[in-house]
Amino acid sequence: MTAPARTAHRYVDVEGVRVFYRESLPDRADAPVLLLLHGFPSASHQYRALFDRLGSRYRLIAPDHPGSGHTEAPAGYTYSFDRLADLTEGFVRALGLTRFALYVFDFGAPIGFRVAERNPEWIAGLIVQNGNAYADGLSEAARDLLAQRPDTPGGPERVHAELTLEAVRGQYLTGVPDPSLVAPDNWTLDHHFLGLPGHREAQAALLFDYHTNVESYDRWQAWLRKHTPPALIVWGENDPFFTEAGARAYRRDLPDAELHLFDTGHFALETHAEEIAPLVAGFLDRLNEEWR
Structure with a gap:
């Protein structure tokens, strides 16, 4: 019988930010390391299904980005993807990580690609879950949202509309054939965190800054x-x-990438953790053979 997974919940100070992170406690001290970067508008709790299923075999580490979850940033903190990448890089150094697989989702993808671009020697492997790096993968709805700027007529209203309870619920349920499989705790908790002081403004700032990621796609593809x-x-x-199309586009630059599509929406782990977890485990096991 497999031992139950255990997870520690910790803080570390990085560049004046009190970063909250969750870390699994595997049975082996030399277990492969997987750094998981969460997306919008969630936090590290979005990976709880993987922690429960894989935490006894692998060292999973998932921080909350500033402006999300339990992480505490000082007043006046500047929210941009460059700044969050700086913070994540500092977080990795603070934990003493030197080689790990990287799991990126949504906002976590542009943060992770910036970190990988600066520190390629850190990255043993890449797991991408609905983390876009290709213009092919941007829907018309995404293009409309990402075109907004603070000085665009109606721009602030359009962006803040993505931060309502109804919009957050829609992110979880749109495209899911059976919505009953998605726990309402998800959007309730995410909306709670959005209501914390400064968080709504932080997420709006990041949505306004997202165009810098699209402008970086060519560079990240070259890195791949x-x-x-x-x-x-x-x-x-x-x-x-x-x-x-954004998922398939990765194989233009990584033709050997393993690709799995699931009949679900944005938060694929909410409905398909039973299928995704063994794929992640198999991937990490293959990487571990190479590490050894």
């Missing part, structure tokens, strides 16, 4: 071609923002 990390792509194919 140059470094060719082993890659696993798992994708909810009914995602209303990041489409199936």
Whole structure:
């Protein structure tokens, strides 16, 4: 019988930010390390299904980004993807990580690609779940949202409309054939965190800054071609923002990438953790053979 997974919940100070993170406590001290970067508008709790299923075998580490979850940023903190990548890089150094697989989703993808671009020697492998890096993967709804700027007429209203309870619920349920499989705790908790002081403004700032990620796509694709990390792509194919084409596009630059599409929406782990967890485990096991 497999031992139950255990998870520690910790804080570390990085560049004046009190970063909250969850870390699994595997049975082996030399267990492979997987760094998981969460997406919008959630936090590290979105990976609880993987922690429960894989935490006894692998060292899973998932921080909350500033402006999300339990992480505490000082007043006046500047929210941009460059800044969050700086913070994540500092977080990795603070934990003493030197080699790990990287799991990126949604906002976590542009943060993770920035970190990988600066520190390619850290990245043993890449797992992408609905984390876009190709223009092919941007739906019309995504293009409309990402075109907004603070000074665009109606821009602030359009962006803040994505931060309502109804919009957050829609992110979880759109494209899911059986919505009863998605626990309402998800959007309730995410909406709670959005209501914390400064969080709603932080997420709006990041949505306004997202265009810098699209402008970086060519550079990240070049990084993939140059470094060719082993890659696993798992994708909810009914995602209303990041489409199936964005998943398939990775294989232009990583032709050996393993690709799995699931009949679900943006938060694929909510409905398909039973299928995705063994794929992640198999991927990490193969990487571990190479590490050894």
